[in-house]
Amino acid sequence: MPYVSVTLCFPGVQDSTQCATIDHMQLDTGSVGVRVLASALGQALAGRLPAQSGATNDPTGGAPIAECAVFGSGYTWGPIKRADVTIGGKTAGNLPVQVIADDTYSTPSDCVSRGVNNLGTASALGANGVLGIGPAQRDYPAAAQTVLPAAYYYCRSATSCTNTRVPLDTQVMNPVANFTSDNNGTIIRLPALPAGGQLRATGELVFGIGTQSNNAMPSNPNIVALDQNGFFQTTYKSRSYSSAIDSGSNANIFADYTIPSSGDWYTPSTTLSLSAVLTGIDKAAMPVTVPFSLANGSSLVANQYAAYDSLGSPSAGMFVWGLPFFFGRNVYTVLNNVMIGKQVGPFIAF
Known part of the structure; x- marks a missing residue:
């Protein structure tokens, strides 16, 4: 597998105590977005990163959003957080990213049935996370218009996550598209x-x-x-x-x-x-x-x-x-x- 190193920081803060550099991030042209294991990020920083909310079907508008991302080899499950993402000196600011397996929310049954294999550990994933640089800007554009199975959810509690539509600007994003230059x-x-x-x-x-x-x-x-x-x-x-x-x-x-x-x-x-x-x-x-x-x-x-x-x-x-x-x-x-x-x-x- 091809690997790169990626630095994730609390948005707007470049202090070393608010950042983590993650090696062995799988470089993947077959997917879109940054996904990082909570165990590699560190539970403290993973917990501090701002939660993404704003699901279209969420009646409160304030429930955290989580995602099931299905790959050929299995699935990743976890909440969407915001982070500054730096790769090779280029930074994508305040980017929606997936924090995998942080154990905040129970995995929905349709995620398990569609994805089958849980990729929520470094040994199962074969990496500490995924840097998805495929040709799309967002990972599930159709989820902005349609409630898709095993995709996005809003979570009212640790055991209650509901399938939802999500606006494009809340979806996991290709970091390259978010760069201020060299972004095509x-x-x-x-x-x-x-x-x-x-x-x-x-x-x-x-x-x-x-x-x-x-x-x-x-x-x-x-x-x-x-x-x-x-x-x-x-x-x-x-x-x-x-x-x-x-x-x-x-x-x-x-x-x-x-x-x-x-x-x-x-x-x-x-x-x-x-x-x-x-x-x-x-x-x-x-x-x-x-x-x-x-x-x-x-x-x-x-x-x-x-x-x-x-x-x-x-x-x-x-x-x-x-x-x-x-x-x-x-x-x-x-x-x-x-x-x-x-x-x-x-x-x-x-």
């Missing part, structure tokens, strides 16, 4: 890897696209236009799948029943050279053919390295281009409704 997207730069993976790899997270000398778009990039949920189409072996590019997934995840698998991993006897075609929602744009390798996952993970570019996992649903896609590339994620050159976001470029 991100670039993840990771090195190419040797066959068999690498013990560790160091890359760069760059804020802004076309705003500084170090974040210009290439002259002729591959561009994949996304829908408002961040999805596009991938065609693999003549079948089309809904698709996403997700740095928070440690493998490419797709369905191919002709390839042997065991547990979580594809296990071909020799490394396979495969390819798939990425097609954005702009049908006038050229589809992009992307080659990728698939090695024996059981053999790869046995060496206990941190970085692999040929790891694959079987799934009958979407085609997810995970972290292996990022190695050896600069991957640009452009936010919704911003213009880069002649192309309007959201889109991915590489």
